[in-house]
Amino acid sequence: MFIFYLDILQRFIPDVFALGNESIIVVQNLTKAFGDFVAVDNITFDVKKGEIFGLLGPNGAGKSTVIRILSTLTRPTKGTATVGGFDVVKQDNEVRKLIGIVSEKMIMYNRLTARENLWFFGSLFAMQKEELKRRIDELLELVQLTKWGKAQVGKFSTGMKQKMNIIRALLNMPQVLFLDEPTLGLDPQSTVEIREFIRKLNREQGTTVLITTHMMSEADLLCDNIGIIDHGKIVALDTSTNLKNAIAGANTTILTLEIANLTPDLLATVRALKCVEAVSQENSSHMKIHAHGDGAFDSIIDSIRAKKGNIISMQNIQPTLEDVFLHITGREVRETADQKIPLAEHPRSGHGFGNASRGRRR
Amino acid sequence: MKMRGKTLMSNSLRIAWKDLMELFRNRLGLVMLILMPIFMMGMVGFIFPSNNSLNHVKVGLVNQDGLLGGPTNASQAFLSVLDQMNSQTGMLDISNANDLVGLKDSVQKGDIQGGIVIPSNFTQCLMSHRQGTLIIVTDNSNPQISAAMQTALTAVFHQMGTMLAQGIVANATDSSPTDALAMVQPYNIEVEGVVSGHTSYFDFIAPGIMAMTVMMSVMTGLPAAISQEKEVGTLDGMMVAPINRLSIIVGKTIAQTARGLLQGVLILILASVLFGVSIQGSILLVFGLLLLGVFSFVGLGVVLTSFAKDQETAMMIMMTLMFPMMFLSGVFFPVQQMPWYMQSISKALPLTYAADALRKVMVLGAGIPQITTELTVLITFGVVMTAIAVPVFKRAMTR
Numbered sequence: 001m002f003i004f005y006l007d008i009l010q011r012f013i014p015d016v017f018a019l020g021n022e023s024i025i026v027v028q029n030l031t032k033a034f035g036d037f038v039a040v041d042n043i044t045f046d047v048k049k050g051e052i053f054g055l056l057g058p059n060g061a062g063k064s065t066v067i068r069i070l071s072t073l074t075r076p077t078k079g080t081a082t083v084g085g086f087d088v089v090k091q092d093n094e095v096r097k098l099i100g101i102v103s104e105k106m107i108m109y110n111r112l113t114a115r116e117n118l119w120f121f122g123s124l125f126a127m128q129k130e131e132l133k134r135r136i137d138e139l140l141e142l143v144q145l146t147k148w149g150k151a152q153v154g155k156f157s158t159g160m161k162q163k164m165n166i167i168r169a170l171l172n173m174p175q176v177l178f179l180d181e182p183t184l185g186l187d188p189q190s191t192v193e194i195r196e197f198i199r200k201l202n203r204e205q206g207t208t209v210l211i212t213t214h215m216m217s218e219a220d221l222l223c224d225n226i227g228i229i230d231h232g233k234i235v236a237l238d239t240s241t242n243l244k245n246a247i248a249g250a251n252t253t254i255l256t257l258e259i260a261n262l263t264p265d266l267l268a269t270v271r272a273l274k275c276v277e278a279v280s281q282e283n284s285s286h287m288k289i290h291a292h293g294d295g296a297f298d299s300i301i302d303s304i305r306a307k308k309g310n311i312i313s314m315q316n317i318q319p320t321l322e323d324v325f326l327h328i329t330g331r332e333v334r335e336t337a338d339q340k341i342p343l344a345e346h347p348r349s350g351h352g353f354g355n356a357s358r359g360r361r362r
Numbered sequence: 363m364k365m366r367g368k369t370l371m372s373n374s375l376r377i378a379w380k381d382l383m384e385l386f387r388n389r390l391g392l393v394m395l396i397l398m399p400i401f402m403m404g405m406v407g408f409i410f411p412s413n414n415s416l417n418h419v420k421v422g423l424v425n426q427d428g429l430l431g432g433p434t435n436a437s438q439a440f441l442s443v444l445d446q447m448n449s450q451t452g453m454l455d456i457s458n459a460n461d462l463v464g465l466k467d468s469v470q471k472g473d474i475q476g477g478i479v480i481p482s483n484f485t486q487c488l489m490s491h492r493q494g495t496l497i498i499v500t501d502n503s504n505p506q507i508s509a510a511m512q513t514a515l516t517a518v519f520h521q522m523g524t525m526l527a528q529g530i531v532a533n534a535t536d537s538s539p540t541d542a543l544a545m546v547q548p549y550n551i552e553v554e555g556v557v558s559g560h561t562s563y564f565d566f567i568a569p570g571i572m573a574m575t576v577m578m579s580v581m582t583g584l585p586a587a588i589s590q591e592k593e594v595g596t597l598d599g600m601m602v603a604p605i606n607r608l609s610i611i612v613g614k615t616i617a618q619t620a621r622g623l624l625q626g627v628l629i630l631i632l633a634s635v636l637f638g639v640s641i642q643g644s645i646l647l648v649f650g651l652l653l654l655g656v657f658s659f660v661g662l663g664v665v666l667t668s669f670a671k672d673q674e675t676a677m678m679i680m681m682t683l684m685f686p687m688m689f690l691s692g693v694f695f696p697v698q699q700m701p702w703y704m705q706s707i708s709k710a711l712p713l714t715y716a717a718d719a720l721r722k723v724m725v726l727g728a729g730i731p732q733i734t735t736e737l738t739v740l741i742t743f744g745v746v747m748t749a750i751a752v753p754v755f756k757r758a759m760t761r
Contacts, residue, residue, distance in 0.1 A: 071602055096604040105595025109380065111387035120380045124373060124603035152387070168599070 024049040024176060024208050025070065030079035032065050032232075039065040041232035042079065047176075047225075052202050052209040054223030056216065062232040063212035064104065067178045070210070071101045083176055097125070100169030101178045106161050107168060110154030114145060114164055117153055122171040132171075139167040143197065159190030166197065177201070179211040183218060195222060253296060254317040255289045260310040262287060269303050276300065285312070370612065373605045377613025381587065382620060395621065399575060399629045403636065406567055406694070418452060419507055422459040422468055422477040422499075427484040436485040436494060443525075444518050453514055465499050475507050476500050478515070568633040569720035570693030572626045576652045577659045577713055578684060579622035580615065584663035585676040587614050593673055607756055611664055619656045626652055642727030648720065651733075655716035658740045661747025668751075668758035693717050715739045 025047035032040040040062045047053040055063045068074040070081055072092040080087065086094040101107075108117050115136060122132045140146045143163040148156070153164060162182065169177060179198065183191040199222060201207050213219050219226050220240045228236040228243070236243060259266065262285050270289060271279045275296040280288045291300060304311060386392060427437035448454050457474065459465045465477040477499035488494040498515065500508030524547055532542035588610075591597040600610055633639035641648060666683075670676035689695070690704060691713035697705055708714050719736035722728035730737070 073598055073601055093604040096602055099602065101598065101602050103595060103598055105598070107596050107599035109384055109596060111384045112380065116380075116383065120376060121599055121603065123376050124600065124605050126369070126604070 022049045023047065025053075025081070025083050025210065027066075027070070027081045028079055030066070030069065030081055031077050032062075032069060032074065033077045038232050040069070040076075043229070043232070043234045045227055045234060045237060047208060047210055049208055050202070050206045051224040052198070052211065052222050054219040054226040055210070055212040055229050056214070056219045056226050057212075057229035058214055061229045063229055064180050065232075066229070067101070067103070067180050067210065067212060071099055071178050072096055073101075097172065098175045099178060100172065100174035100176075102166050102169045102180060102182050103178075104180045104184060106165050108153045108161060108164055111152060113150050113152050114140065114156075115149045117164065118168060118171060121168050125172040127172070135171060135173075139170060143167055159186055159193070162186060162190065162194060163197075166194065170201075174207065176208045176210065179209060181212055181214070183213075183215075198222060253291055255291065255297075255300070256282065256315045256317060257287050257289065257300075257304070258285050258312040258314070259287065259304065260285065260312055262309075266304060266307055266309050269307055270300060273299055273303055288317075366606070370606050370609050373609035374612035374616060377600065377610060378616035378620070381614060381617035385617070385621060395625065396628060399571075399625045400632060402571060402575070403568075403629060403632045406564075406571065418455045419476065419510060420474040421454045421456050421511065422465045422474045423456050424459050424461055424465055424477065424479045426461075426482040427480045436488045437480045440480070440496075440518065440522060443522050444515075447514070447518055447521070451514075453510070462497075462499070469499060469501050475504065476511050478511075564633065564637040565639055565725045566696075566721065567694060568629065568637070568639045569724045570691070570717040572629050572648075573652065573655055573716040573720045574688060574691070574693050574713060575629060576619075576622035576626045577655045577716060578687075579625060580618045580656045581659045581663045581666075582677075582680045582684065583618035583621060584611075584614055584660065585667040585670055585680060586673060587618065588667045589670050589673040589676045601759065607759055608752065610759075611660075611751075611755060615656070615660050619653070622656065623649070623652060639724075641724050643723035643729065647723050647730065651716060651720050651723065654737070654740050654744070655712070655720075658712040658716070658744035658747070661744065661749075661751040664751035664755050665747070668754045687711055687713050690714070691717055712740055712743045715743075 023046040027043060027045050029042050029044055030040055031038065031042050043066070055066060057063050065074065069076050070083060070088060072088050072095050075089060080089075082088065083095045084098045086098070088095050107121075109120075112120065118136045118139065119132065122136065127135070137146070140149055143166070145160060145163060145167075148160065153161060156164065166179075166182065177198075182198070183194050186194065195218065198209060198211070202209050209222075211219075211222060223240055226236075226238065226240055226243055227234045262281070267279055267281060267287060270276055270287070273291075275291045275293045277290040277292060279290075282288055289300060291297075301311070301314075385395075425437055425441075427435065444454075444456075448456070456478075459468065459474075459477065462479055465474075465479065468474045469477060479497040479499060481495065481497065484494050484496070496515065496519075498508070498511055500511065502508075524543070527546045528539060528542045531537075531545050532539055535542070535545070537545075588597065591600075597610075601607075630639075630641075634641075666676065666679055670679055686707075690700075690708045691697075691711050692708060693713070697708045697714065700708065715736040719728075719733040719740075722733055722736075726732075
């Protein structure tokens with residue numbers, strides 16, 4: 001373990017000092033068309049060395065295509081892109097040496113064991129046998145899969161497979177890691193683990209991460225900068241906080257309160273408060289409040305307790321991707337024209353949204 | 363350049379190793395892999411007609427002759443010759459029947475497949491220097507058996523006639539029976555193959571099936587394997603590695619060839635154990651030809667891989683191409699039997715040449731000088747197809 005970190009440290013010391021200024025990914029006027037369908041429409045952005053950059057957008061917005069172009073799997077129709085200073089078309093093999101990719105599909109052979117899989121993919125990077133073996137040991141240890149090393153990957157759970165998928169992408173010690181919806185279809189526990197792993201990788205090893213997601217909360221938790229992409233165009237690009245403020249509009253907060261003895265009288269009292277913009281009763285015990293201003297929380301709670309209201313729980317609702325879209329594009333997230341239809345057993349919006357208590361279990 | 367070739371090869375071998383590992387871990391797939399040639403050989407070996415396939419045909423016999431009795435009874439002589447020939451070939455199973463009506467009834471019931479009736483005037487006719495006539499009762503629904511019976515009975519009569527004439531000539535000219543035979547029947551046929559020993563339909567078909575299995579397994583296996591990896595997503599894992607794209611094809615071809623050769627060897631073993639097929643020529647040349655056949659087919663497989671977007675499409679294209687190839691390449695039926703337009707299609711298929719060359723080596727014991735035409739065609743076909751396939755594949759992989 002210790003040797004591993006030394007190794008990494010040696011590799012990345014120059015990068016650590018350069019952090020924050022130098023762009024490692026530069027995308028200029030990039031366009032990709034499949035026949036008449038324009039998947040990526042003339043986008044320009046860059047990613048700084050050592051940051052986590054999120055591409056946020058609904059299904060079919062063109063996120064995956066951007067990742068596929070940057071990882072040399074697809075050729076752009078127009079425009080240029082460089083990774084680490086190398087052109088993704090003309091110097092594709094140089095780019096490949098610098099990157100790791102976790103695509104939406106598992107890049108793992110089910111009939112091979114965990115070690116065999118890692119050995120196979122690692123050996124394609126012309127690594128020395130000794131070095132590769134050490135690297136595999138370290139990576140398996142890192143995601144606590146060492147004891148599963150000789151088991152066939154087909155027998156793994158989805159969460160374990162995704163961990164394998166990620167450490168596979170790390171075999172060649174990439175400077176840039178591309179992650180295409182890495183928590184899609186995972187249970188909440190694995191989702192949290194994967195996110196923490198990504199953050200740790202970024203923080204401790206300085207790996208630049210470009211991640212795509214359709215979940216606002218995920219982008220919010222992980223990313224330094226977020227580009228919102230829709231219909232192949234980048235419609236907004238900013239830090240998470242700035243985007244959220246823009247979305248939420250000044251400092252509006254949305255709350256739901258669960259009150260055991262919710263009465264019309266109580267509702268009226270809350271509605272009468274200055275800081276409250278709107279109140280709606282959800283059901284017999286829940287009410288939803290839109291409030292603004294710094295002391296909003298205090299005055300709402302005080303007024304309820306003054307009326308002997310029994311507060312069972314209180315939840316601060318995060319703006320969702322729907323809110324983001326409503327705000328920026330002025331319309332709802334498109335439900336049609338999706339290239340990737342989520343599997344029925346993995347509802348995409350089933351976790352990760354809003355409910356902050358779930359994300360902080362450990 | 364040499365260095366690049368070396369890394370290309372070592373990456374190819376890694377990919378081949380991975381593919382074979384997957385293959386051998388797939389138990390059911392492996393069982394099927396072994397069963398396929400067994401079924402194939404069994405099917406072809408036992409279903410297709412061969413020379414001695416008409417055995418033990420059940421025949422009823424009605425003998426109405428012999429009313430006159432006595433040693434000159436011609437029907438007795440006929441029956442003894444028939445019995446003698448039958449004991450050698452085992453072609454007919456003769457049972458006695460009462461009359462023509464009973465015979466026809468039995469044929470209709472399916473108890474017997476035909477009948478022979480010796481009419482009451484058989485001996486009488488012969489004695490009075492007229493032709494003796496036999497009646498064959500046949501099952502109209504089975505023309506093959508009636509033809510076989512006619513052939514057998516004609517042979518019996520022919521032999522009887524020859525013996526009769528031989529005896530008369532020997533007596534008249536006072537010479538030995540051998541000389542008499544030469545006088546009665548001056549012409550005779552003796553069959554001799556290029557290679558000594560008996561050849562069967564199986565010797566004809568086994569090399570063709572071997573060539574077909576090996577080449578088909580590459581042609582179908584390559585597109586299936588690549589489009590499957592494309593669909594599952596694992597192909598991306600190889601595509602993002604800094605390796606030459608060609609090593610993906612080469613590696614997969616090695617794996618598929620190994621799979622095909624395994625089946626080919628199984629067929630060879632089965633053919634020699636169950637059906638007595640032997641290799642007259644060099645076994646190294648046989649394997650060399652199989653590999654050359656694979657080479658000639660790889661390009662075609664790769665081009666198809668590049669065009670097929672998913673596994674299903676790939677399989678459909680394969681099936682459409684496979685059937686005409688199976689039947690037009692002279693694997694099951696000799697090309698010479700086909701009408702001229704079919705023959706010209708057949709001449710455009712590499713499998714035809716591979717099967718032909720393999721047959722020459724295995725059955726006729728031919729060496730390289732005797733199969734230069736086939737070799738030239740296979741090599742040319744392979745080189746041209748590969749030259750087309752490589753750029754097409756490279757383009758298709760980075761769409």
